[in-house]
Amino acid sequence: MMEKFVPDMYYQSIYRIDYEKLYNMGIKIIIFDLDNTIAGITAKIPTKEVIDLMFKIKEIGMRPVLMSNSEKKRVEPFRNALEIDSCASARKPFKKNYLKIMNIYRVKNEEVACIGDQLITDIYGANKMGMTSILINPISKKDRFITLFNRFIEKIIIKILEKRDLFKKGKYYD
Numbered sequence: 001m002m003e004k005f006v007p008d009m010y011y012q013s014i015y016r017i018d019y020e021k022l023y024n025m026g027i028k029i030i031i032f033d034l035d036n037t038i039a040g041i042t043a044k045i046p047t048k049e050v051i052d053l054m055f056k057i058k059e060i061g062m063r064p065v066l067m068s069n070s071e072k073k074r075v076e077p078f079r080n081a082l083e084i085d086s087c088a089s090a091r092k093p094f095k096k097n098y099l100k101i102m103n104i105y106r107v108k109n110e111e112v113a114c115i116g117d118q119l120i121t122d123i124y125g126a127n128k129m130g131m132t133s134i135l136i137n138p139i140s141k142k143d144r145f146i147t148l149f150n151r152f153i154e155k156i157i158i159k160i161l162e163k164r165d166l167f168k169k170g171k172y173y174d
Ligand SMILES: [Mg+2]
Pocket: 033, 034, 035, 036, 037, 116, 117, 118
């Protein structure tokens, strides 16, 4: 059970991820979380760095998809600026919208990687689906109100994982 909270890879940020490696692993779809993964919670539009990164990922031959538990109104400006598909109010870690994405792009779970900053939503959701799970550090310490409870639980989970030598905060790996 606790293993489901352990990310397959762990990087400092989305810019440190080896996307060529993901491509060579057979990844076709990269699901990105929004809040605190590609943008801080107060940002209304993506930075040039994020726009460039999405372009680079497409050039490598993979498709980035935005999947956020935030509402459509929050997600849409990012989707438009990044010119990628999106799924808002996704209710991660529930399976429904992961299945929907697999269905739309006709990919298998092992062809999907998920990147996010939260163990309970992004990592647990991806692991449950058998997708490659990639944790990054949250962009800022500020969270949306709705995330505060998740962070509280997350702290407890991290403590247990550290005790069992399954995961250590700040110890990056791929
Ligand atoms: Mg997030």
